[in-house]
Amino acid sequence: MDFSDSGGSGYIKNLVKEDFLALGISLEFINRIGEKMESGQIATMDWPKADIRKYFTALEVLTGQKLCPDCGFSQPEANRDPSCLNCGVTFEASPFLDGMKARSERDFLAMNGIEFEHEVARLFTLRGYQMQVTQASRDGGIDIVGSAPGIGNQKVAVQCKRYATTTIGIAEIQRFWGIIAASEYATGFFVTTSSFTSDSLQFAKDKPRLVLIDGRELQKWRSV
Numbered sequence: 237m238d239f240s241d242s243g244g245s246g247y248i249k250n251l252v253k254e255d256f257l258a259l260g261i262s263l264e265f266i267n268r269i270g271e272k273m274e275s276g277q278i279a280t281m282d283w284p285k286a287d288i289r290k291y292f293t294a295l296e297v298l299t300g301q302k303l304c305p306d307c308g309f310s311q312p313e314a315n316r317d318p319s320c321l322n323c324g325v326t327f328e329a330s331p332f333l334d335g336m337k338a339r340s341e342r343d344f345l346a347m348n349g350i351e352f353e354h355e356v357a358r359l360f361t362l363r364g365y366q367m368q369v370t371q372a373s374r375d376g377g378i379d380i381v382g383s384a385p386g387i388g389n390q391k392v393a394v395q396c397k398r399y400a401t402t403t404i405g406i407a408e409i410q411r412f413w414g415i416i417a418a419s420e421y422a423t424g425f426f427v428t429t430s431s432f433t434s435d436s437l438q439f440a441k442d443k444p445r446l447v448l449i450d451g452r453e454l455q456k457w458r459s460v
Contacts (some may be wrong), residue, residue: 248349255358258351259294259336266291275309293330297337300362305330310452344429345400345455352398353379356427359457365392377415390422399430404434413439425449 256266265283269291272281281288287306296303300310309322319326344352350369357367357380364385370378380394395412397404409426416424422445427452440446 255298255354256291256294257429258354259297259339260332261291261294289330293332296330297333298358304345307427344398344451347398349396349398352397353427356380356394356396356454357382359424360394361453363457367394377412381421384423391420392423392425393419393421394427397426397428397430399428402430404428404430404432405438406433406439409436409439409446409448413443416445421445423447427454429454 253266254264257263265287268283269281269288285306292303292305292308295301295308301314303309304311304320304322304325305327306325307320308322309320311317311321327404344355347355352371357369360367360380360382365382367380367382369380377395378393379396382392382394383389384392393416397408404426409432410426412426424445425447427449431450431452437448440448
């Protein structure tokens with residue numbers, strides 16, 4: 237099949253290998269299946285079917301779409317047919333699904349810093365953004381960069397703070413705003429698992445290029 241016909245193709249381009257590695261997919265397999273998807277030759281892939289189904293289960297968990305376990309075709313939400321609309325295989329419950337969901341739904345605070353950044357990037361991706369985690373040693377206060385949907389190639393930047401109880405004060409927001417204001421980024425998102433002080437919120441109020449996302453909002457993103 238030509239995987240570009242699947243509704244999930246846009247998401248695949250934006251997901252990173254670390255997302256799949258975190259769900260137990262080997263790097264060798266990720267590279268191999270990526271080549272097959274690019275050429276539309278999934279059906280000719282010489283690999284154990286269990287590994288292929290494991291990969292598409294991971295992709296389903298990461299994108300939130302209903303995917304065929306054999307060909308990866310994205311099934312329309314309104315489809316109630318028990319078989320794939322592309323290849324006809326009858327759907328069966330994946331033995332990998334529950335374990336992968338448990339890993340992907342870990343509490344933000346149970347993740348390390350890098351894992352949290354990738355999770356935030358994934359949540360942005362599911363909302364149509366094209367995002368990439370920056371190199372840790374060169375981020376300059378920016379953890380994720382990319383482009384926003386619907387506004388051409390305007391660039392966006394994200395800073396992530398994974399705190400249990402520490403409230404984000406105005407000094408941190410001002411530093412981040414200094415980076416955004418002096419840059420080409422159309423919007424800067426400051427994302428935290430905790431909350432913002434009232435003066436931080438007031439500071440951002442008249443700055444449309446500065447968006448603050450607290451822990452409550454971030455949890456809502458996960459539930460959509």
